[in-house]
Amino acid sequence: MNAEIISVGTELLLGNIVNTNAQYLSKRLAELGHFVYRQTTVGDNAERLAQVLKEALERTTLIVMTGGLGPTQDDLTKETVAKLFNRKLLLDEVSLKRIRERTGEIELSDANKKQAYIPEGAILLPNDVGTAPGCILEDRGKIIVLLPGPPVEMENMFERYAAQHLKHYSEGVLVSRILRIFGLRESQLAGILKDFFERYENPTVAPYASDGEVTVRITARATDKKQAEKMIAPVAEEIIKRLGDHIYAEGKTSLEEVVIEMLKKAHLSIATAESCTGGLMASKLINVPGASEVFKEGIIAYSNEAKMRLLGVTSQILKTHGAVSAETALEMAKGVATLAGSDIGVSITGIAGPGGGTPEKPVGLVYIGIWFAGRKSVKKLQLHGNRNWIRLKSALYALDTLRRVLKTQSK
């Protein structure tokens, strides 16, 4: 069923809070087979709220509203909906009792009492977490769901009471599968998967870029989850075939989680030596719970002196090739593995800028070195962007390079 979400609250329009409700509901409605075509946020103003609601009713069948059910004067959602559908607001005794228990007031204030009214004929949605109940109103072929604004109350009410009703209205489900990609830009992806992105059929395929990574989302609409997954499978298979090793995971798994998992499985330990990234790669690895099983130690060797003393890089190599070179990267990787007694050493050395670049070695030049039980590999990068971006991409590339080395190894 086509759906729209209306979020009510001046605090949203002032930017005081993020609208997490709209995301939550969009996702859950899709899973229940209702596709959200529009999300609208409007303030606590009866006239503008009525306008938004009227417009939505002209376009769509299912409207889910959050906010404006509370005790204060500017909580207007129920009143506006009731007026629009010519329904009286009736006192719900069960809700009244619950509000009494929850507030500890025997003689309820008018403000608190106000919350216990719901439109005549509506299905009550109890609020187990707060005081204001919600409801579902069916009228003139439309379905309007009223939920409270506080996310904890909204989610509880949705999952315990609203979802089961909404299931009945749906003609099917929407299921998504997400492929996570590293080493390709969104524009490159657009070339490789052009035919998929242009399909506006079922399933749909769409790219998404964020924080240095790209994902591809495949979404199918079907009568049930199994059927949807069956529709996604051949599309995913073809995309996986085309992108090959560039896909590092599915769903929400991060690059560092993949690497830690691979290391654990292969019973391999790791140590890191970082120059320009200054601990960013190690920090990402250590953010994975249980990283201590495989992460031995990390050295942040920013100066040449530290590279020599801690990692055993020779002054000869630094003099001949420079601190930012394939040779230094490899010595750093070997050095840290030796120091830590780990199976693998990974290093990053580069010029993050803004200063320090030369025509031969410009800002953004980065070398990644990997020493793995005596075998060496090195990757040269020329990155573009500000200092923070170059450092982030360097750390991600190091993780991805390690992932590819481990993958080859396990074959």
Added chain:
Amino acid sequence: MNAEIISVGTELLLGNIVNTNAQYLSKRLAELGHFVYRQTTVGDNAERLAQVLKEALERTTLIVMTGGLGPTQDDLTKETVAKLFNRKLLLDEVSLKRIRERTGEIELSDANKKQAYIPEGAILLPNDVGTAPGCILEDRGKIIVLLPGPPVEMENMFERYAAQHLKHYSEGVLVSRILRIFGLRESQLAGILKDFFERYENPTVAPYASDGEVTVRITARATDKKQAEKMIAPVAEEIIKRLGDHIYAEGKTSLEEVVIEMLKKAHLSIATAESCTGGLMASKLINVPGASEVFKEGIIAYSNEAKMRLLGVTSQILKTHGAVSAETALEMAKGVATLAGSDIGVSITGIAGPGGGTPEKPVGLVYIGIWFAGRKSVKKLQLHGNRNWIRLKSALYALDTLRRVLKTQSK
């Protein structure tokens, strides 16, 4: 001026991501004197996007749009806006050059080239972080601002380029002064500055919490900048008096920038030893350009073995007090300063969770050690939150503790 925000992206309607852009823009537009009356989210669909845009144009003067500027086929925002206003899309050579530099492609693919087109007569908004530029189109008394979808790109473009234009459309000037705070929660701040926050006058005072820090923004509306600054001064003075040492900087200066600056001024060098934060503190310090002048080296000693071998923590101390203790923190700080030959050593050791907690040493227990030319200081923290949050807060607290030590020192 009345404003609306239109967010474009099917990923928002599917609930794959939270719409933080709408919040950010609502807040910033208000500060610039534009009140947002509606936020709308629509998918990557030309027809529905055009419909939303047409409706908004009937209601409002200023429309700020995010998303749909990228290289793929379903990025349609510019095309839709150009069509609606009968404008051609013209190739912008500066953007083209920038995309070439950023992607490293000499012969740009059609997908990448697509991004460099903007509607005829529009004001260009450069993208310093990504590839797709934005623009501002003025037509028929309306102002349409197009910004990219990824929050990092959007915020950079808004602050560096869009905001100054949007200032001109409001009457008078809005001037903000930002005080950066560490060591107080937003709710504590609400207590201390209650009287200021409740003033809905001119200037306004508002708190912002993000990424473990809190800021207070004082905003005045006046006929000119000088007048606005004059209105802000006494308010700022009173707030600074109340918050004292908790204020570490003004404007956009980060905690790590303050620390690096203090170290530079005092000609002091530093080395870091991190356990649970795994390089996060060092990484923050090294993100400051020119950090190499004062940062000697960092050790990520996750295991007890590494703490002993690299930092000289004795097995006696580890056995008696444990790896997460004031004693170990101090030994680590001293150890890394000795190893690096630096004036100052800073250490972090703690339990970031989710596992590893005990009733005596629960998850979130963190010790920060500082060794400064023979003098020792230690700070014990009990943090709450997930692993990532505990690690972030630990790194920030370490920087703040060092800041306070350096401040006392310089007195």
